[in-house]
Amino acid sequence: MADSDWARYFLPAIEYLLRGVDLYQYVYTVNPPWMYVLLAPIGWLPQQAALWAGAIMPVVALVYASWKVRKPYLIALVGISFPFIELCVYGNLDWMVMLGALHMNNALSPFLLTVKPQAGALAVFAQLGKMRGQSWKAYVRLFAPFVLISIPLLLLYPGFFQYASSFNTRLAEVQHFSLFPYTLPLVPPLVWLAYRRRDPLYGVLASLCLSPYFLFYSLVPSLFFIGKHSWKWGLAANLLTWVIFALVLLGVITIRF
DSSP, X not given: OTTSHIIIIIHHHHHHHHTTOOGGGTSOOOSOHHHHHHHGGGGGSOHHHHHHHHHHHHHHHHHHHHHXXXXXXXXXXXXXXXXXXXXXXXXXXXXXXXXXXXXXTSTTHHHHHTTSHHHHGGGXXXXXXXXXXXXXXXXXXXXXXXXXXXXXXXXXXTHHHHHHHTHHHHHHHXXXXXXXXXXXXXXXXXXXXXXXXXXXXXXXXXXXXXXXOOOGXXXXXXXXXXXXXXHHHHXXXXXXHHHHHHHHHTTSSOOOO
């Protein structure tokens, strides 16, 4: 855990936040400040517990999400996929996007979906589809908290924009799994399906297709919702992740995890 993303980046950023220091001055992160506000309670845990939280939280999130949709088989179907194991090892945060797509009627959802936009931000179109015909008050209840909180946080932490603007440098330096721009033609039909069928699965898939950069563990929200639709497709997706893993080990795919 000492070399994980959680230990090297996220946990120190949480600690700076709690100390009232601009975390973007000391930690490289392209994640928005509200992510660290949501995770701030972790910084009050004993050091060892806070360190292990990075690996434990994805597991807790998966168990909870599987219980929420009443499909416990998803714990195994997603949990033994390579992207989920990698997510736990690195202590990354795509599980937050999964929860955001799961709780589409909750005002917390926009905050969670934008923690890692490449993993599922376009799932918001599924929510917009569910809200068809509702009054403007419903839109205010869902999105006003995000607007009222995110804007002051972005003004308070302008360093976020500096790191976001340097994203092209990281894009050129780090190997990743995006097939952008070849996946762009898939985005409009997937967004339309998300809106029309009110289904976050198509939104999370559209997010991956639109993103010029994502790592393997960002597939976790997609794997969850594929398995939620069909255990057979979920099993196929799980096995495919291990095929990709094997091809990387064999050097057929020249990407490092």
